Amino acid sequence: MTTAPETRVGGKTITFGDDVNTDVIIPGRYLVSIDPVELAEHAFEPLGPEVQKELKASRVVVAGRNFGCGSAREQAASCLTGAGVRAVVATSFSRVFFRNAINTGLVAVECPQAVDALAAAGGRGEMWVDYDQGTVETAGGTFGFAPYPQGLREILQDGGLIPHLMRSFAQEGTVR
Amino acid sequence: MTSTASTPGTAGTPGTAAAPRTFAQKALERASGESGLAPGRIVDAYPDLYMSHTASWRCIRTLERMGADRLYDPDRVAMVMDHISPAMNAKTAADHRLCREFADRMGIKNFFDVNAGIAHIVLMENGLVRPGQFIIGTDSHSTIYGALGAFGTGVGFSEITAAWVTGKLWVKVPESVRIEIDGELPVGSYAKDVMLKLIGDLGADGLTYCSAEFTGSYVTSRSVSERMTFCNLAMEMGAKNAYVAPDATTLAYLHDEAGVPADGYEVLLPDEGAVYRDVVRLDGSALTPQIAVPHTVDNVVGVAEVSGTRLDQVFIGSCANAKYDDLAIAAEVLAGHKVARGVRLVVTPASSAVMAKASATGVLATLIEAGAMITNAGCGACAGNGGAMADGEATLSTANRNFQGRMGSYESRIYLGSPATAAASAITGVITDPAEVLAQAPRSAAAGSAGPGRPEGAAS
Numbered sequence: 038m039t040t041a042p043e044t045r046v047g048g049k050t051i052t053f054g055d056d057v058n059t060d061v062i063i064p065g066r067y068l069v070s071i072d073p074v075e076l077a078e079h080a081f082e083p084l085g086p087e088v089q090k091e092l093k094a095s096r097v098v099v100a101g102r103n104f105g106c107g108s109a110r111e112q113a114a115s116c117l118t119g120a121g122v123r124a125v126v127a128t129s130f131s132r133v134f135f136r137n138a139i140n141t142g143l144v145a146v147e148c149p150q151a152v153d154a155l156a157a158a159g160g161r162g163e164m165w166v167d168y169d170q171g172t173v174e175t176a177g178g179t180f181g182f183a184p185y186p187q188g189l190r191e192i193l194q195d196g197g198l199i200p201h202l203m204r205s206f207a208q209e210g211t212v213r
Numbered sequence: 214m215t216s217t218a219s220t221p222g223t224a225g226t227p228g229t230a231a232a233p234r235t236f237a238q239k240a241l242e243r244a245s246g247e248s249g250l251a252p253g254r255i256v257d258a259y260p261d262l263y264m265s266h267t268a269s270w271r272c273i274r275t276l277e278r279m280g281a282d283r284l285y286d287p288d289r290v291a292m293v294m295d296h297i298s299p300a301m302n303a304k305t306a307a308d309h310r311l312c313r314e315f316a317d318r319m320g321i322k323n324f325f326d327v328n329a330g331i332a333h334i335v336l337m338e339n340g341l342v343r344p345g346q347f348i349i350g351t352d353s354h355s356t357i358y359g360a361l362g363a364f365g366t367g368v369g370f371s372e373i374t375a376a377w378v379t380g381k382l383w384v385k386v387p388e389s390v391r392i393e394i395d396g397e398l399p400v401g402s403y404a405k406d407v408m409l410k411l412i413g414d415l416g417a418d419g420l421t422y423c424s425a426e427f428t429g430s431y432v433t434s435r436s437v438s439e440r441m442t443f444c445n446l447a448m449e450m451g452a453k454n455a456y457v458a459p460d461a462t463t464l465a466y467l468h469d470e471a472g473v474p475a476d477g478y479e480v481l482l483p484d485e486g487a488v489y490r491d492v493v494r495l496d497g498s499a500l501t502p503q504i505a506v507p508h509t510v511d512n513v514v515g516v517a518e519v520s521g522t523r524l525d526q527v528f529i530g531s532c533a534n535a536k537y538d539d540l541a542i543a544a545e546v547l548a549g550h551k552v553a554r555g556v557r558l559v560v561t562p563a564s565s566a567v568m569a570k571a572s573a574t575g576v577l578a579t580l581i582e583a584g585a586m587i588t589n590a591g592c593g594a595c596a597g598n599g600g601a602m603a604d605g606e607a608t609l610s611t612a613n614r615n616f617q618g619r620m621g622s623y624e625s626r627i628y629l630g631s632p633a634t635a636a637a638s639a640i641t642g643v644i645t646d647p648a649e650v651l652a653q654a655p656r657s658a659a660a661g662s663a664g665p666g667r668p669e670g671a672a673s
Binding site: 056058059060061064065066068069071082083102103106107108109110111114129131132133136137140141186188189197198199202203206 | 255268271274275278279280281305308350351352353367368369370372374375378379418421422451453509511596597614616617618619623
């Protein structure tokens, strides 16, 4: 908690199209678990083992419009974290997925320019997000995005909503 | 078409003539205690109710991880064991027991066990959803609470847990879109078809982050049950919340069916001249039955385009379309008919109250005589709890999602339609326009042959 948190995350990308829904990200039958690592075994299972293998070797999910549409299941975000994904960069998100990502400490950024630039560069390569600076770097350039409001940035820095609350309770000395 | 509402310069300044506000602005001002909230503002808001369904055990485990053992207000907690009911294995039985024991220990009065039905419907039937309230739930279809004039929205289980402890969460004030639906629907078309048409036209992200206010002569003439269908399915366009302005129909439901005293809520209505991002208009009289084809809800076609598609299963269930009038419409279509050979018709009433009423009026008997299989109330096959499909099979479902693999095999297909389309298709074994079945057998004759008669409250 005392070291400055890493605000720049990234690496190898895996790309998806528009309207990737929660049932494809993590099928409902696996919601009996809340362990990110266990869930990661089944992330994107409907799309087949090749996609699952690629996911595990990736650090950034790149997607088109409305990523994470559908269910409010928080595991759609945490299963990605469990698979080693550090950030999702999309043209746009469904609102519940966005909340769940921030709340589970997964960097989620809307940056259509970066998504388009990666596609123009052949759709493969690395992408890096600095959520403190508000930049996305990828083949073809560095792009800005609207910075998070302070409250959301603090949640991300603490690794998610629950660790953030625990930290603030500890600071206040609140006994709950 | 975009509206041209006026925007006076002194937006929300206390003590001066306040700018006209949408429902969403008013609801979040009420829940946050702030005034002059413009769309885009982020505020801390205090929900009136935190709904958690089968995900409740995840909240309890998260609470344990936090080391917290005091709730902000146990009376605002509502738990409903709906997604997996009854328990399907030892793990889910243990999850249910954890919730039961937690509710007892913490003094949570609003605990509904595996027999109750789908959370959304159960909470509304029990008077826990009231006009003007701000409600969060561990379910994306929490937008449905707008049917009673409340602001309902879905969140993850960590956020519900946080609200249990702190009583609040951050919310962005949404822009609003007004959806005006006018005209009488042709025979064979229903609220579900209206919504599928809108979803197809606007797309799966057409209302993302928006508050959807439904209005127009068609909407205001509809029952609370049909308003639930509107508000439920608004989520499939990405809406943050949905809303139908409370009127005499709403107040009658609250009083007569939900037992809510007239002084137990505050009706919030949008102001004349409030600003909308868009106004969408739909003429209901031009509608035909609509079908969402695999694997996205906005992949919508008129029934004629897919009629004749072979089905293995028909599912009448879910928080979108398994309320009493949905079952009554299905019974009206199925009366005097048999389900096609080789097709299984699974009917899962939305709640135990719906089931009891359908039993009392003969609707269940009509469905059973036709060959339907009635399951206990709950989410059932929509949540992947029974009603699974094998590779290559197809289901026509009255639910709100047709995502790949949601009902069994990843190689199966889900089509979405109205209860009438579902019932007509169960008779023929292929996707069928219900108007054809309704035309074949005049309603009075069909009802006469089925014993209990035309179900009360069936299609108007």
